[in-house]
Amino acid sequence: MIEAIGLSKVYDDLKLGPRVALDRLSFRADPGEVFGLLGPNGAGKTTALRILGTLLKPTSGVARINGFDCETQPELVRHQIGYISASTAMYDRMTAWELVEYFGRLHQLDRELLRERMETLFERLAMNEIRDVLGGKMSTGMKQKVAIARAMVHDPPVLIFDEATNGLDVLVARSLLDTVLGLRDQGKCVIFSSHIMREVERLCCRIVVLHRGRILAEGSLDELHAEYEYDDFEDVFLDLIQREEQRLAEDEHSHNAPLEPLA
Template sequence: MIEVRNLAKRFRLPTRGGRTPLARDPRDHDGWFHAVRDVHFHCGPGEVLGLLGPNGAGKTTTLRLLSTALKPDAGSIHANGADLLADPLYARRHIGFLSGSTGLYGRLTARENIEYFGRLHGMTPARLQRRCDELFDLLQMHQFAHKRADQLSTGMKQRCSIARTVVHEPQIVILDEPTTGLDVMSAKVLLDFIASYKAMGVPLIFSTHHLHEVEKLCDRVCIINHGRTVFHGGMDQLRLQGGSADLYDAFVGIVNREP
């Protein structure tokens, strides 16, 4: 279980000649850009939460706060009873986080990359070998296991990045737009992977712009707009509040309703 309450994060705006440029975004004021202003949601065991919102809404910043890559200015994050802001090492041990910039070492093979990150997590050789075999089956990676990362296709690299994200068997998984730029077959492998974690009872949060993925996998949705949670609930509630049975129209209805 992960629960987020009243999360906020701001960044100092750059100055020109000692003066702050005129505000171009409703979140620009007092010399700060308030990327996240009031985000709240929760995701329970075996649930998949879809994090949605327009470009620049604050989704990626929110996920980086959950991973402890950034420290919030306000709010709380609790996972399985632990305060992640007070104990960020707990978060890094128990959360698997895939960001849009998660990288691989190009000169290492796919398997060597995953083994390297497993060793960083302190995994024993026997456990690491078993885990790699599981992930290579689950993500269909055996055919390129011994291929260098800098020779992999985009889809292969993404599968490898996800495998390194979950090699330590985290209790919570967070994925930032995992299927962006992938072909249909690679995207299906990753969506099946998400479904498998749901079946294992692991809370999983992923951001996406593809609402068909949300409809297929998600139990709950959180929509962020201008740094604030403007909707948090189930799919039926989303359609009801959005005023349409069509998920795309319902999403647009909720976002456009915000001032």
């Protein structure tokens, strides 16, 4: 189970001053569901997921995974999660088998159990052919499979997919989505971020739409369809973004207006 309460992240930017990448994000994802984090590039999806993955510390707010606090108990949290992202690369000079084994052992798995689990994983993900292939010689699709195996080797209850389909061809992307659905059916809690509507539509039970670090809309697919009266989810998304941009522009305008006479 994932809980985020008022998560904020502020980066220092030399030119613009403090930049809010995430603004009081709150949500909750339960076991057996795929929770979607949808938003355009730079919306704060990766920041949010990195906080859940204990790679970043929130400026304020609390994130909990199965009750463990991401900020104060990062090691315990990392045992609970499998983290897969487009930016988690594979070691070039390590074979698929070695990499998965390495992470399994970092999770302190018993050798016998680890071996058993790896055999099952390699079987399930159809990775036996690339067992002894070095990372540097793999295609993007193969690497993504290894990443999934790496993230699942300790059988975590929570899985985090951050733009995991980036750069994958249709076939591989489809098989990844199937894997995610399979994980959901096993009762895992999956959080899946993407900027591609179709994927989110296909996978997610509930969705949060993020834009510039803030939640624009949230709810189940049906709720969102009903609320915004569009058949196509892509239209819902674009409409939301457009309206928000308009609002921001107006805000800025009204903010600047009283200054004009002074200038």
